[in-house]
Amino acid sequence: MKKIEHIGIAVKDIDEAEKRFAKLLNTLSYKREKVESEGVVTSFFKTGESKIELLAPTRPDSPIQKFLDKKGEAMHHIAFEVDDIEQKMFVLKQEGFVLINEQAKAGADNKLVAFVHPKSTGGILVEICQENRTNL
Ligand code: ZN
Numbered sequence: 148m149k150k151i152e153h154i155g156i157a158v159k160d161i162d163e164a165e166k167r168f169a170k171l172l173n174t175l176s177y178k179r180e181k182v183e184s185e186g187v188v189t190s191f192f193k194t195g196e197s198k199i200e201l202l203a204p205t206r207p208d209s210p211i212q213k214f215l216d217k218k219g220e221a222m223h224h225i226a227f228e229v230d231d232i233e234q235k236m237f238v239l240k241q242e243g244f245v246l247i248n249e250q251a252k253a254g255a256d257n258k259l260v261a262f263v264h265p266k267s268t269g270g271i272l273v274e275i276c277q278e279n280r281t282n283l
Contacts, residue, residue, distance in 0.1 A: 148227035148235075152258075152276055153191070153198035157214050157223040161203040164220075165190050168199060176201075180255045187211050189255040200226070200255070224262070226274035232259050235275050239263060253279060 158164035165176050169192075176190045186209030190201040202223055204212035214223060229235040232251045240246060245264040254260035254276065263273040 148229060148275070150228050151197050152226045152228040153200045153256075154222060155200045155202055155224040155226065155272075155274070156221070157211050157218075158201050158203050158220050159215060161188050161190055161201060164201050164203065168192055168201060172199065178256065181205060182255050184252075185210060185254075187255075191256060198256075224272035224274050226260075226276050229275050229277055232261060232275055232277040236261050239275075244268065251277070 169175050172192050172194055174192055176192050178191045179188065181188045186204055186206045187202050188205050192199040202211050204215065236246055236251065245267040247262040247264050251259040251261045257279050258276040259279045260274055260276045265272045
């Protein structure tokens with residue numbers, strides 16, 4: 148893993164949370180993006196080398212809504228940047244980690260992403276992500 152690319156935080160209301168985090172981090176969100184396939188709207192903040200990704204549900208069956216129902220607003224995942232996501236997924240599987248995605252998929256912020264199930268990481272949802280070089 149190269150670095151912590153971002154930390155994802157589940158929020159109920161993207162507008163309210165964006166204002167709150169702009170104050171907390173003393174910087175404005177630089178990008179808001181919907182990921183329709185996940186039923187989520189994201190908002191990104193730069194914090195030095197890393198980012199904060201706010202995630203709010205856009206529909207009731209969104210995985211983020213399910214998370215909020217269970218845990219309320221809280222840290223949702225840690226994302227690590229990798230050079231080769233397919234290779235990293237292969238290695239993690241070999242090591243006994245349970246991947247949620249069989250294949251890397253397009254995520255927010257022009258990334259290919261895959262998730263490691265929290266049951267195999269001690270309760271932390273882990274995202275691995277790679278810059279999507281094929282996109283545009
Ligand atoms: Zn993420």
